[in-house]
Amino acid sequence: IKWASPTNAIFYLSWFLYFSIALPHTILPGKAGAISFLIFILWLIEGRMKEKIKVLYNSKLFISIVGFILLLSLSMLWTKYTSTGLTRLSAFKYYLFLIPILITSIRKHDALKLIYAFVLGTIVHAILMILFSNGLIDLPGKITLFSPYSVYAPFFVFSLFYCVYYFLFHLKRKEIVHSLFLLLCSFVLLYEIFTNPGRSGQIAFLCSALTALILLHKFWLKTSILLVTIASTILIISLSSDTVTKTYLSSLKDIKGVTEGNYNGSWGARWGLLVTNTKVIINNPLIGVGLGDTQDAMQRVIARSNDHAPYYLAFFDGSHNYYITIFTSAGILGFITYILIHIFLYRLPIKNHEIKHLSLIFLIILIITSISDDILMYKPFNVFFAIMIALFINLSLPDDKKLTIEKPG
Numbered sequence: 001i002k003w004a005s006p007t008n009a010i011f012y013l014s015w016f017l018y019f020s021i022a023l024p025h026t027i028l029p030g031k032a033g034a035i036s037f038l039i040f041i042l043w044l045i046e047g048r049m050k051e052k053i054k055v056l057y058n059s060k061l062f063i064s065i066v067g068f069i070l071l072l073s074l075s076m077l078w079t080k081y082t083s084t085g086l087t088r089l090s091a092f093k094y095y096l097f098l099i100p101i102l103i104t105s106i107r108k109h110d111a112l113k114l115i116y117a118f119v120l121g122t123i124v125h126a127i128l129m130i131l132f133s134n135g136l137i138d139l140p141g142k143i144t145l146f147s148p149y150s151v152y153a154p155f156f157v158f159s160l161f162y163c164v165y166y167f168l169f170h171l172k173r174k175e176i177v178h179s180l181f182l183l184l185c186s187f188v189l190l191y192e193i194f195t196n197p198g199r200s201g202q203i204a205f206l207c208s209a210l211t212a213l214i215l216l217h218k219f220w221l222k223t224s225i226l227l228v229t230i231a232s233t234i235l236i237i238s239l240s241s242d243t244v245t246k247t248y249l250s251s252l253k254d255i256k257g258v259t260e261g262n263y264n265g266s267w268g269a270r271w272g273l274l275v276t277n278t279k280v281i282i283n284n285p286l287i288g289v290g291l292g293d294t295q296d297a298m299q300r301v302i303a304r305s306n307d308h309a310p311y312y313l314a315f316f317d318g319s320h321n322y323y324i325t326i327f328t329s330a331g332i333l334g335f336i337t338y339i340l341i342h343i344f345l346y347r348l349p350i351k352n353h354e355i356k357h358l359s360l361i362f363l364i365i366l367i368i369t370s371i372s373d374d375i376l377m378y379k380p381f382n383v384f385f386a387i388m389i390a391l392f393i394n395l396s397l398p399d400d401k402k403l404t405i406e407k408p409g
Contacts, residue, residue, distance in 0.1 A: 006046040010039050011114075011121050012103050014098075018114045018387060021380050022121030022155050027196070032383050036094050043101045052104040059393050061344035062099065066339040069096065075290045075330045085292025088318075095386045102390035103397075111391045112355070115162065118387070122159035123185050125152065126192040133195075151381045154191060154365045157205045158388075160189040161361045165354040204368040208361045266326040270372075273319045277328050288331035294318065318377065322370040325377075342367065345389070348396040359392045389390065 017035045056062050069092060079085040106114065131137040167182040193205050280289060280297040290299045294319075319325045327335045345363050345397060350356040366385070369375040376382050 006042040007105055010042050010046070010101065011110050013039050013042075014102065014106065014114055014387075015117045018117040020123040021383050022118050022159075023125050025150075025380060031379060033094065036098055037241050039101055040094065040097045043097075043105055046105060052100065055104050055397070056100050059103065059397075061341065061348065061389065061393055062103065063095070064337060064340040064344050065099065065389065068334070068341060071334050071337055072291055072326075075288060075334070076292070078287065079290030079292035081292040081296060083292070084295070085290060088291050088377055091379070091382055098383075098386045099390040099393075102387065103393050106391070106394055108395055108397075111394045112352075114387070115355075115358075115391060116153075118384075119159040119162045122155045123163075123188065124322075126156060126159075126188050129192055129196075130188065139324060151375070151378050153196070153202075154204060154369050154375075155383065155384065156189045156193050157208060157365055158358070158362060159194075160186055160193065160205070161208055162358060163189065165357060168203045169354055203243070203372075204365045207368060208364045211364055213362060228295045270320050272320060273298075274324060277321075277324045281324075281327050281331075284328075284331060286331045286333065288327065288329045291329045294325065294328045319375040320373050322374045322376060325374050345392065348392055350392065350396045352395060355392070355395050362388050362392070 013035050017032065017039075020031050072089060076082060076085050076089070100116075102111070128137070128139075142199065163182040163186040167179050167186060170179040170182065190205075191203060268303060276298050277294070279301045280294070285298070298319075319328065322334065323338070326338050344365060345366075348356075348359055350359055359407075366375075369381070376385060
C-alpha cells in the first residue's frame with residue numbers, strides 16, 4: 001500500500017508531531033520522544049544512506065549544529081560534575097535525529113504542510129487558553145495550559161507572523177475566506193501574547209514586527225500599514241490588562257534596583273547572573289568550565305565576591321541567558337559555534353518569499369529567547385528548534401540536491 005511506505009509514514013507521523021508539539025505539554029506526554037524514535041527507525045528502513053549523508057554534508061547549518069553538540073559533549077571531559085552535565089546535555093536527546101530525517105525524507109511541498117500543522121496546533125493552544133481564562137471551558141486536572149508559558153510564547157509569535165504573511169499571500173490571490181481565517185487567527189495569537197506575563201515573547205514579537213515591516217515595505221506597503229494600525233489597537237487594549245501592567249511595573253522596579261546594586265526580581269537576578277558569569281568566563285575564556293560545572297563556578301565566584309552579590313544567585317540552574325551559559329560551559333569556541341548556527345540560518349538560500357521571511361522571524365525569536373533564558377535546555381522549545389531548523393534547511397535545498405522521494409498517499 002503506497003501510503004504505508006516508510007517515506008509516507010515519516011510524513012504522517014511528522015504532521016502529527018508538528019501539530020501536537022504546539023499543544024500544552026500535558027496533552028499526550030511522551031509523544032515527541034516516541035514519535036522521534038519511530039521516525040528514526042523508519043528513516044533507517046527507508047535506506048539511501050549514502051545519498052542522505054551527501055545532502056547533510058553539504059549543509060553548513062547542519063554541520064554547525066553537529067559541531068555545536070559535539071563541542072558541548074567534549075566539555076564533559078573537563079567537567080567535574082558529570083551528572084549535571086549529562087542532564088543538561090540530555091536536553092538535546094533524540095530530538096536532534098529529527099533534523100537529518102526531515103531534511104532528507106520530506107518533499108518541499110510537504111515541508112510547508114508541516115509548518116502549517118505546527119501553526120494550527122498553536123492556534124488551538126491559544127484558543128484553549130482564552131476560553132479557559134474566561135471561564136468558558138473546564139479542563140481535566142492533569143492538563144495545564146500556562147506552564148511553562150515562557151517556552152510556548154515563542155510558538156505564538158512565530159505562528160502569528162505565519163498567519164500575517166499568508167493572510168497577505170491569500171489576500172493577493174483574492175482567497176477571501178482563507179485570508180479572513182488567518183487574519184482572525186493573527187488577532188487571537190496577538191491577544192494571547194500580550195495578555196500573559198511572558199516578556200521575552202512580547203519583546204520577540206516587537207523585534208519581529210519591526211523586521212517584518214522592513215521586509216514587507218517593498219511588497220505591501222498599504223496593507224502593512226493597515227495591519228500595524230489594527231495590531232496597535234489590539235496591543236493598546238492588551239497592555240491595559242492588569243496582569244500585563246503589573247508585569248512591566250515590576251520590570252521597571254527591577255531595573256531601578258539594578259542601578260542601585262540590587263539584584264532582586266526577575267531582571268535583577270538576570271543582571272546579577274550576567275555579572276557573575278562574566279567573571280567565570282574571564283577565568284576560563286577558551287574552553288569554559290564544562291557543561292556540568294557552571295553552577296559550581298558561580299558559587300566560587302560569589303563566595304569571594306567583593307561587590308556583595310546575593311548568595312542566592314549561586315543556586316540558579318544556569319545563567320538564564322543561553323549565550324552566557326554556552327560561553328561559560330564551552331568558552332569562546334562553544335560561543336562561536338552557536339553564533340555560526342545563527343549566521344548560517346540567516347544565509348539560507350530559501351526562494352519562497354514567505355518562508356524566507358519566516359526563517360528570519362524564527363532567527364529573531366531564537367536570539368531574543370536565548371538572551372532571556374537557557375531556552376534550548378527546555379522542552380518543547382528544543383523540539384521546536386529541531387523541527388524548524390530541519391524544514392528551513394529542507395526548503396533551502398535546490399531541487400537537484402534533494403533526494404527523489406514519492407508523494408504521500
